[in-house]
Amino acid sequence: MKRFRLGVIINPLAGLGGSVGLKGSDGVALEAIAKGAVPKAQMRMQQALAVILPFADNIDIITASGDMGANLCRQMGFTTNEVYYSETTTSSQDTQQAVTCLLEQQLDLLLFAGGDGTARDIYAVVEDKVPVLGVPAGVKIHSGVYGITPHASGLVVSMLLQGELVSLMPADVMDIDEVAFRQGTVRAKRFGEMTVPAEPRYIQAVKMGGKEVDELVLADIAADIIESMDDELFIMGSGSTVAAVMEDLGIDNTLLGVDVIQDKTLIAQDVSANQLLELTENYPLEKVKLVITLIGGQGHILGRGNQQLSPELIKRIPKDNIFILATKTKLKALEGRPLIVDSGDPELDKALTGYYKIVTGYHDYVMYQVANPDLVEN
Known part of the structure; x- marks a missing residue:
């Protein structure tokens, strides 16, 4: 039986600004940590991967070093292959370079944890080259490439592992201007589409924008x-x-x-x-x-x-x-x-x-x- 090749990318800084009221994490990670924010992207990815842990013998995880994936995957007992190494605080460039390396490994699916900024970074490299699925870990999740919860994202991967007939569909990659967002204005923009497993029970819809008119x-x-x-x-x-x-x-x-x-x-x-x-x-x-x-x-x-x-x-x-x-x-x-x-x-x-x-x-x-x-x- 062919082993499932699962790419895993974690943005360790995703969601840091949420709990401390910064409305996002782009450019304010250090400020968020100073205010007492605790990184949770690892925990969110762990919740997703825990669902597929029973299938670990049939999975090869391809990932990046340290907190971008390797530490967690090894700790959980998955067969793990690091193909990208970073010794600095992860950045948008790290995410894109890591994904570039992962795409060379003939992935069946790329699973990532982050927010809309992370989805944008991944889209910049992936486009429609491989199916992707997001584990929601950011503050703002407007894009339609995420599971409704981390557990739901794990369930979709488990369906694929069990050979269920899961169709693929294009889903919007959205992001907003965080500076305007912190000032109370939502300016959402569509950046493109990525291919995701089409499981409507577990994959979230794209957010409807706009103020109530009634x-x-x-x-x-x-x-x-x-x-x-x-x-x-x-x-x-x-x-x-x-x-x-x-x-x-x-x-x-x-x-x-x-x-x-x-x-x-x-x-x-x-x-x-x-x-x-x-x-x-x-x-x-x-x-x-x-x-x-x-x-x-x-x-x-x-x-x-x-x-x-x-x-x-x-x-x-x-x-x-x-x-x-x-x-x-x-x-x-x-x-x-x-x-x-x-x-x-x-x-x-x-x-x-x-x-x-x-x-x-x-x-x-x-x-x-x-x-x-x-x-x-x-």
């Missing part, structure tokens, strides 16, 4: 949430739907960050994961509430652009205190697909599954399921 519906949603506010601590997530609540309160809002209010007054703006843990450490948990929305087209409510909402924080908040806001238009666009959580903690993701009351207007609610397909069906 202002009346947003005003109704805002009125419902504001009516329920008392002296509790409200953690306000990112996105235009949550921003409508802040606007109706007359509070400056961090569109692409996380703010905290109490008694309808702003007490902390654009906070990091550690700041949120400090704010809630000695606060009565029954009075800590979280207001979030979903990413249009994808359905993610946690783990995309709001990494400040760490697993440690979410575990402190009762499920009944999590308010999910969405227009019915956004929910209908999912075409029945469930909402998705990708907190970075698979056990927490399982615990968060179930039906939630989604606020869709003033005293108007629908029941909708949070159910990661990769966790529910396996």
